[in-house]
Amino acid sequence: MENKRINGNDLLALGYKENRALGIALKINSKRHGLKRDEMLQKFKEVLADPESFSEDAIFEPLAKALLFPEEKDTNIIPLKESTDAYAVYGEEHIEEGARKQMDVAMRLPVSVAGALMPDAHQGYGLPIGGVLATENAIIPYAVGVDIGCRMALSIFDMEDVALLEKHDWLKKIILQNTRFGAGNGFLKHERLDHEVLENPLFQEIPFISNLKDKAWTQLGSSGGGNHFVEFGSINFEQEDQELGIPAGKYLALLTHSGSRGLGATIAGHYTKLAKELCKLPYQAQHLAYLGMDTEAGQEYWNAMNLAGDYASACHEVIHEKVLKDLGVDRMAKIENHHNFAWKEQYKGKELMVHRKGATPAAEGVLGIIPGSMASDGFLVRGKGVESSINSASHGAGRQMSRTQAIKNLKKQDMLQMLNDQGVTLIGSNMDEAPMAYKDIHTVMAAQEDLVDIVANFSPKIVRMADDGSRED
């Protein structure tokens, strides 16, 4: 506890207010400056009590100035709208207040036209996870998110699901051999595969992206960490789906969830920083800095975001092709959909930029995959195209416990029991991804029955996630 990072609450406890000075204090704190936690807290206390004596301090001068001249307005700051139109909230009774407040702020951006909150919404950075925001002629890097183009991909094989029992060990081995997990991890040089996404001209045109090409190659087909997974499971079609050409039955399927790895994360960081320099917003909205679509920076982000999306797609493709080859059976269908992205879409007759941060596109007839947890069903769905949701649905069950809460409160024995009850083999993972840390997927699906039709149920049976042991520092 001694080394716990100083956060906003610590500063509020010292008497700081939710304003510009708080933001500056946190920024100073993040650089540490060789001060221990207690020393830093003491300094913050002293600056607050007597900002004047710090007005020429090498470290605390900006904080002292913000405290001395709180009302001094940067004339470049773009004001928020006083009021906005209402926005639709699905499953409101299960959504924390923090997510609502973030969405309220996002709606007040001068470029915002419409918004919606999905039933798995929870507090994020900038726009909440599960937030949908439609803007005019502007794109917001942090409304896309850090893991640009993160997605779900589902392959349905021409093999009965009984294989999950009868060929369990073989399937487990196929996952182990063809997937790589963990932050920073990828494939060894001799294991790397080529892919046309690496030929994208942005790898030549933009220097910082060019520097990422080798890592992108190494990480192609890897899954990363957090809530990402690769799993075999049983998909159950209660009735034939004519569009997919799949008869009623239970089949072996592969479901993957991952994103654009280091490439996307670095692109997100680069353009968020640029947006914050070019677009100064009031304190509570600063993470929602936007880039005009008619500006060079906006166009560059749009292109880089699309590259990250294509790369994320290529990562899934590599995994699915390897598994398909090892299985040696036919694939009946492959479905893929992404979240953490921005799309140019028509809304009420106008072209808008629709940001879906942890939300699934659900225009009429569009297929999507909404996973539950490692021990509960996920769903193959077909969108209904509801305008008030901005053609969207949730991207999963959503957390009901933060990672820290889950690690602190949940018992491993309970998780193992749950996995055992459901007949799930788990490779890797950690308590922060325990099924109990997530909302009940059935409640979430009920809250969005107006938004999507369920096509089939997917039950995970052999699940691989990142092993948390790889990052102990």
Place this chain on the structure above:
DNA sequence: ATGTCC
């Protein structure tokens, strides 16, 4: 989410 902020 990501191998730890220019």
